[in-house]
Amino acid sequence: MIKTNTKSDIFQTIKDLDLFKGCEDSFFQNLTNQSQFLPLKKNQILFLHEESATRFFIIKRGWIKLFRETFDGTQAVIDILTTGHIFGETAIFDKDIYPYSAEAAEPAEVISLPLSVLKSELETNSKLALKMLSEMAQHRKIQDKELEHRTIQNASQRIGCFLLRLTNQEASGNVTIHLPYDKTLVASRLGMQPETFSRALKKLKAETGIEIKGATIFLESLSQLSNYSCAACSSEFPCRDLKSGTAG
Amino acid sequence: MIKTNTKSDIFQTIKDLDLFKGCEDSFFQNLTNQSQFLPLKKNQILFLHEESATRFFIIKRGWIKLFRETFDGTQAVIDILTTGHIFGETAIFDKDIYPYSAEAAEPAEVISLPLSVLKSELETNSKLALKMLSEMAQHRKIQDKELEHRTIQNASQRIGCFLLRLTNQEASGNVTIHLPYDKTLVASRLGMQPETFSRALKKLKAETGIEIKGATIFLESLSQLSNYSCAACSSEFPCRDLKSGTAG
DNA sequence: CGAGGGTTTGAAGTGCATCAAATAGTGTGG
DNA sequence: CCACACTATTTGATGCACTTCAAACCCTCG
DSSP states (O other), X not given: OOOOOOHHXXXXXXXXXXXXXXXXXXXXXXXXXXXXXXXXXXXXEEEOTTOBOOEEEEEEESOEEEEEEOTTSOEEEEEEEOTTOEESGGGGGTTTBOSSEEEESSSEEEEEEEHHHHHHHHHHOHHHHHHHHHHHHHHHHHHHHHHHHHHHOXXXXXXXXXXXXXXXXXXXXOEEEXXXXXXXXXXXHTTSOHHHHHHHHHHHHXXXXXXXXXXXXXXXXXXXXXXXXXXXXXXXXOOGGGSOXXXX | OOOOOOHHHHHHHHHTOSTXXXXXXXXXXXXXXXXXXXXXXXXXXXXXXXXXXXXXXXXXXXXXXXXXXXXXXXXEEEEEXXXXXXXXXXXXXXXXXXXXXXXXXXXXXXXXXXXHHHHHHHHHOHXXXXXXXXXXXXXXXXXXXXXXXXXXXXXXXXXXXXXXXXXXXXXXXXXXXXXXXOHHHHHHHTTSOHHHHHHHHHHHXXXXXXXXXXXXXXXXXXXXXXXXXXXXXXXXXXXXXXXXXXXX
16 A cells, blocks of 8 residues: 555546546646645645735645635635635636635645646636536535525524534434534634634524534434524525535 | 617627627527517516526616525525626526526616527637636635625625725715615615614714715715725725626 | 643623614605 | 605614623643
8 A cells, every 4th residue: 555645646636636527647747747745734824815826726634724804813714625625726717816815724735736737728628617617606606605694594503504514414313413623613614703603502502402512413313403504594404515615 | 770679789789798708600699599688677586596597697777686585585685786797697507597586676678598508609619618717716706705794894884895896996086976776775785684774874974974865975085985994804995806797 | 730722601792683663755646 | 746655764762693801611732
């Protein structure tokens, strides 16, 4: 068993990406040649909003927080991504400027790739362009729903909805959910304060009867949550499209 | 002077769209052949969320509200579009199902066009695909900011920001802004109640010294508003990319 | 075992929503 | 041109959800 972070490893990783399905090996080779493997410490900043961009990234391991912040330091979390997700690539369409900042929320590993290679591939490979277009449209719908949730759902419902989206949404009996990262971070991801998160989770427990032990949550069934959370949503429960995908 | 809503009129309208720049006349002809000109009364519904989609639309005149609603009737406004904007086209990427409902917010005129023609054109015309991809990425950034605003700005700041985006953001002296549609609708567009809008506008006046007369607002300068509103935003003032574009 | 970050709790304040009602504005038919 | 009906907007009173600030608690890890 070879187990290194070599170029061949990177080659394979990008080749396995859904977005790049059907691309030629020469494309993967070009990307790989100019690739870098980057281990990131917790809270390490990868790039900043409005910085000039030459590279995009693929997450190999860990969680990456995308965010923007105001002059006084208040920040808005845009998305939190993990293994297999791509980010920073939309700079191509915005004068090569990153539209957000990126930071490791946990120790993480990412692969850094040249935007230029992706850009030229897009211009000649229409299948890739279509695939990317499709993913982008998908993501747009997700964002619409995100905004809807902020408008319609209260804090507890948003947490319930978040938990449901961590599951495969098809289990019929007991389900155990483990929060993927710090509660504080989940809170910011859902647009609320840590204190609010703590209290709202408690309220969710009171309303639905779920069990909470630290970062682990036990459900008797998914409907226990969906009855409560999905009442304030335009979609019916199994809403599988809401998985946060590539966030660009 | 010919002044009819004939097919040749439609042909010219779609030919002038930025999105379709560089497309062949045969494409425009195909679209036009299967086009329909639709006058809409106020509050007339064009299509509903999750309905099966065969057509997309271009606004000729008036305002169209895109929204989603929950079972109990609460609705979340996604966007409000006007002349030149395209909507409903993203159904292509989502199993031919509309991702939102559309309704005329004012008396309006739209052109209805077949999705099938657009779909097949996309598959062969990579320039169009790239252009669409680029617009989609742009829109994504706009949505990110929208969410940021909901998170960081208070009601008054959101109104100020909205007003600024109605201007060309470059005027140096006095500016007169006219609200494009009902205050109630602006309120829902900004995710607040009509009562809150009314009070928040008053507060905005108190904070910035703007003048308000019905649906018309007078500024001495843009900075009068931007100093107040843009303080709670990650972008510096002239933020021209924030014009709501095609909302898909 | 002690330091430090993450999490919870408490108390108090703020902003927005809600409900109810008054007022302004618009278009209609007489 | 006016009176009426209807809708949009404003205002008032009150309640609730979330935030803020402060402090305690807990957990993990050196």
